[in-house]
Amino acid sequence: MAEAPRWLTEREKETVEDDFERDLHTEHQILNMGPSHPATHGTVKFLIELDGETVIDLDVQVGYLHRGFEKECESGSWYQCLPYTDRLNYNSAILANLGFCLGVEKLLDLETPERCQWQRVLAAELARLGDHLTRCGAACLELAAMTPFLYGIEARELTWDLQEALCGARVTSNYVRIGGVKHDLPAGFDAQCRDSIVKIRALLADFHEVITGNRIFIDRMRGTGMISKEDLVSYSVTGPLLRAAGIPHDLRKAEPYLVYDEIDFDIPIGEVGDNYDRYLVCVEEMHQSLRIVEQCLDRLEKLGPGPVNVLDPRVRWPAKGRVFNHMEELIQQFKAVTEGPLVPAGEAYAAVESANGELGFYLVSDGSAQPVKVRCRPPSLINLAPLPIMVKGGMLADIIPTFDFVNMIGGECDR
Amino acid sequence: MEDFGSVPLQRLLERHAEAVEATHADHGDATAQIRRDAVVDVMRFLRDDAECRFEMLADLCAVDLLTLGEEPRFEVVYHLYSLDKNHRLRIKARVPEDDCEIDTLVEVWPTANWLEREVWDLYGIRFRGHPDPRRLLLYEEFEGHPLRKDYAKERRQPLAGPEN
Numbered sequence: 001m002a003e004a005p006r007w008l009t010e011r012e013k014e015t016v017e018d019d020f021e022r023d024l025h026t027e028h029q030i031l032n033m034g035p036s037h038p039a040t041h042g043t044v045k046f047l048i049e050l051d052g053e054t055v056i057d058l059d060v061q062v063g064y065l066h067r068g069f070e071k072e073c074e075s076g077s078w079y080q081c082l083p084y085t086d087r088l089n090y091n092s093a094i095l096a097n098l099g100f101c102l103g104v105e106k107l108l109d110l111e112t113p114e115r116c117q118w119q120r121v122l123a124a125e126l127a128r129l130g131d132h133l134t135r136c137g138a139a140c141l142e143l144a145a146m147t148p149f150l151y152g153i154e155a156r157e158l159t160w161d162l163q164e165a166l167c168g169a170r171v172t173s174n175y176v177r178i179g180g181v182k183h184d185l186p187a188g189f190d191a192q193c194r195d196s197i198v199k200i201r202a203l204l205a206d207f208h209e210v211i212t213g214n215r216i217f218i219d220r221m222r223g224t225g226m227i228s229k230e231d232l233v234s235y236s237v238t239g240p241l242l243r244a245a246g247i248p249h250d251l252r253k254a255e256p257y258l259v260y261d262e263i264d265f266d267i268p269i270g271e272v273g274d275n276y277d278r279y280l281v282c283v284e285e286m287h288q289s290l291r292i293v294e295q296c297l298d299r300l301e302k303l304g305p306g307p308v309n310v311l312d313p314r315v316r317w318p319a320k321g322r323v324f325n326h327m328e329e330l331i332q333q334f335k336a337v338t339e340g341p342l343v344p345a346g347e348a349y350a351a352v353e354s355a356n357g358e359l360g361f362y363l364v365s366d367g368s369a370q371p372v373k374v375r376c377r378p379p380s381l382i383n384l385a386p387l388p389i390m391v392k393g394g395m396l397a398d399i400i401p402t403f404d405f406v407n408m409i410g411g412e413c414d415r
Numbered sequence: 416m417e418d419f420g421s422v423p424l425q426r427l428l429e430r431h432a433e434a435v436e437a438t439h440a441d442h443g444d445a446t447a448q449i450r451r452d453a454v455v456d457v458m459r460f461l462r463d464d465a466e467c468r469f470e471m472l473a474d475l476c477a478v479d480l481l482t483l484g485e486e487p488r489f490e491v492v493y494h495l496y497s498l499d500k501n502h503r504l505r506i507k508a509r510v511p512e513d514d515c516e517i518d519t520l521v522e523v524w525p526t527a528n529w530l531e532r533e534v535w536d537l538y539g540i541r542f543r544g545h546p547d548p549r550r551l552l553l554y555e556e557f558e559g560h561p562l563r564k565d566y567a568k569e570r571r572q573p574l575a576g577p578e579n
Contacts, residue, residue: 063552068568070537071561075568106442233498236471236526247498254501348442349474349494349505360474362492366483377474377494385529414552 026052031396035064039142039400042410044384046399053396058388062381062413069415073374077340078104078178081374086172088376089412091134092127094163095354096376096412097176102257103350103361104178107343108314115306116180117258122296123166123175124258124352125289129200130159131355131407132282132289139279139404140211143220148211155203158196165189178341179316180309190297197290204286212283221276225390225402229273235386239357239379241406244281245273251353262299265292278405315341340369347373356380356407380406380413421445423467423495423504430464431457446505454491454508455518461495461504462523469495469504472520475530477510477538481564487511489540493520510540519545537562 034045043064049057069088073081085100086093098120105112112120137152160170166189167175167182175182211217229245242249250267252260268284270277309316317336318329345367351360360377383406390406391399416432418425419440427447428435434453439446449457461469474494481488489510496503510517519542520527531542532551539560542548550557556575559566 063550063554066552068561071566071568074562109442231525233470234525236473236496236524249498346441347444347446347505349444349503351473358473358496360494362474362476362494364478372480372482373476373478375474375476375492377476381529381533382526385526 028056033399035061040403041138041142042408042413044408044410044413048396048399050396055391055394055396055399058391058399060384060387062384062408065410065414067415069376070374074371077369078343078371079340081371082177083172083174085376086174087411088378088415089131089354089356089359089380089409090171091409092131092355093171093173094123094127094175095131095352095359097174098124099350099352099354099359099361099376100374101176101178102352103348103363104315104341104343106348106350107346107363107365108179108312108341110179110310110312110315112180112310113307114259115184115300115303116308118296118300118303119181119185119308120176121258121260121263122293122300123163123181125292125296126159126162126166127173128355129286129289129293130156130163132286133159135355135404135407136207136279136282139401140217142400142404143217145211145214145217148207151203151207151210155200155207158200158203162189162193162196165192177309177316179312184305184308185300190301193293193297197294200290201287204283208283212280218276220398220401221274221279223272223274223276224394224398225275225278225405226273227386227390231386231389232273235382237357237383237386239353239355239383240278240281240285241273241383242357243267244270244277246270251351251358255351257350257352263292263295265295275401275405282405342367342369343371351377354379356409356412357383359412376412376415378412378415380408380410384408384413419445421502421504422500423461423469423497423502426464426466427457427461427504430460444503444505446507448507448509451508451510451517454506455520455523457506458493458495458520458523461506466500467504468497468499470498471496472524472526472530473503475520475527475534477534477540477562479538479562479564489515489538491517491534491540515539516541516543518543521546536560539563 029050031048031050035043045061047059069084085096088096133152133156137149141149163173164170165186167173232242232245246269248267248269265288268281270281313332318332322329323333343365345365347364349362351358357379359379362375364373366372390402416438418428424445434449434457435447437448461467473496476492478490487509491508493506534540536550536553
């Protein structure tokens with residue numbers, strides 16, 4: 001402590017000393033953040049207990065976007081569930097289509113044609129790319145960096161254009177069907193896709209140039225949102241959050257579905273598991289997705305034309321020529337339209353590696369055309385649960401990048 | 416009871432045979448239905464056993480079997496996953512309607528906290544010993560539990576909120 005000025009009396013000197021030594025008395029205050037807050041892209045409410053700017057405790061309140069996904073699914077036919085799956089994670093709708101269809105196909109014991117499987121992987125990786133671009137772009141935006149967001153969104157536009165070419169929709173893109181896909185790749189898709197890959201790589205390079213080494217960005221990201229590996233595992237966190245902490249778990253490698261075991265790609269992992277590592281993992285995953293898309297295009301070119309749907313009247317309509325000329329097919333089409341597929345009684349769990357982690361569907365059927373149970377295992381919800389551990393003890397402002405990289409998507413979290 | 420060549424199912428039958436009521440492996444998913452009162456012991460064993468190593472509770476949900484006319488009415492379903500061994504196991508426990516309770520697993524896997532709150536919210540199954548038994552997705556004033564099969568989809572709720 002500096003020596004007190006000479007002109008003070010003995011008593012005044014004591015006071016100065018006390019003031020320096022004494023802790024500032026602060027009262028904890030409760031701050032209500034959300035449910036509609038510009039820096040949380042999603043409707044979620046945080047009740048934050050603050051000591052100055054330090055987060056003491058956090059209560060996460062979810063459910064603002066609950067639309068009764070499961071209830072709606074359980075009161076329609078199996079096919080009527082499919083559009084609702086698009087509205088789960090609207091950044092990567094095709095991944096949810098895929099998870100649901102894989103579950104129903106598991107119950108039906110269906111094996112889809114090879115060409116269909118490659119197209120599904122292609123569409124799934126485009127969706128993942130769009131999701132990661134949104135996450136990284138929006139994270140920069142919420143840290144007050146507008147430029148990288150625009151690069152990210154421009155690249156996402158390219159993936160959306162491709163998804164639009166595949167299925168006609170840009171956001172709620174519904175491409176995967178039970179037992180197949182909507183239709184084969186449109187004419188000129190290959191050239192458009194290869195052209196877009198070049199452009200996306202260039203945009204990712206710009207993105208990297210602007211933000212990865214940026215001092216402000218690193219200061220906000222390094223060392224924030226930390227959580228131990230043990231906590232991540234006991235909270236069943238999956239996806240980039242887990243990989244950033246150094247655990248190389250990815251369902252595409254661990255339980256390869258579709259044709260992922262024939263594809264050459266790497267699983268990037270982080271070292272310490274802070275927000276900066278999460279960002280780096282996401283960026284590298286985008287490069288890996290582009291690699292996968294290229295391999296899919298090559299393989300589809302090599303495979304040549306072929307069926308993209310199973311020939312099973314339970315789930316796919318018979319060919320129109322047969323419907324018009326044969327009684328049996330006419331009946332099959334009539335049943336398929338009025339009733340929908342009859343799924344054998346039983347239960348099955350199918351999971352895909354979505355952009356946020358393990359997206360699982362647990363389906364129970366009683367043999368009728370209406371599901372008994374359609375459970376979606378939402379990675380957004382499960383990854384959000386340990387958020388209080390990640391932000392406790394940190395600064396209030398650190399909640400923003402941490403929440404961005406948890407990437408809670410309201411539609412999927414609240415269902 | 417058969418273990419269908421699944422290592423965790425085999426270990427479970429060796430060590431907790433008295434708790435297992437039925438097993439199956441339809442579509443390749445190893446499944447065991449266990450007694451409701453044994454759920455914490457069985458899960459703790461499955462997590463800590465060197466051959467099972469289920470560090471993750473991948474999912475927890477409930478199924479209402481009302482339309483199937485089965486007794487007991489509810490089924491709580493746990494999906495376990497092991498990062499170390501890369502295998503899965505599904506555990507189910509039946510819960511009757513008149514005693515709608517099962518022990519909480521928050522002590523075994525903290526992720527059960529939110530998932531159990533969701534099941535309470537949507538199915539009205541209570542988790543005995545849960546540290547924070549609030550609704551998760553819906554609001555406290557909500558009447559009933561909407562994923563029960565006897566909750567009509569069209570049913571409306573009274574308006575809730577601050578009174579002027």
